[in-house]
Amino acid sequence: MPAGEKIVIQGTGVLEFNNAVAERLFQGDPMAKAVGAVLPMWKSVGNMPAGITKEIWGAIPAKDVVFNYEVTVHSYANGMDKRVTTKGTSQAVK
Numbered sequence: 001m002p003a004g005e006k007i008v009i010q011g012t013g014v015l016e017f018n019n020a021v022a023e024r025l026f027q028g029d030p031m032a033k034a035v036g037a038v039l040p041m042w043k044s045v046g047n048m049p050a051g052i053t054k055e056i057w058g059a060i061p062a063k064d065v066v067f068n069y070e071v072t073v074h075s076y077a078n079g080m081d082k083r084v085t086t087k088g089t090s091q092a093v094k
Contacts, residue, residue, distance in 0.1 A: 017042055017049040041065050044093055064092040 017038065024034035039056075040063035042049065048057045067090040075082045 015045065017046065066090055066092050 020038045020042065021031075021034045024037055025031065029037065039052070039060045043057070043060050043062040044065050048054070068088075069090065070085060070087045072083055072085045075084075
């Protein structure tokens with residue numbers, strides 16, 4: 001790519017319900033508390049997880065979600081080796 005060209009990098013991340021619950025379990029929460037803590041956030045960003053009834057899903061209030069991120073871009077070409085890191089916080093996902 002010629003010098004000075006604009007590059008747009010887009011990426012995605014994966015957030016899994018089971019992993020979010022497991023993280024709470026590793027912190028010492030019992031299963032019911034772990035699931036209860038994750039569901040309001042999950043309702044804002046995901047679909048109803050398996051094992052949750054429509055009645056429970058309907059009773060859960062959605063919670064605004066904000067993500068902290070850190071992205072590092074590593075460029076290497078023609079003897080140039082450069083890393084740039086950006087950190088920030090997303091807009092609220094509603």
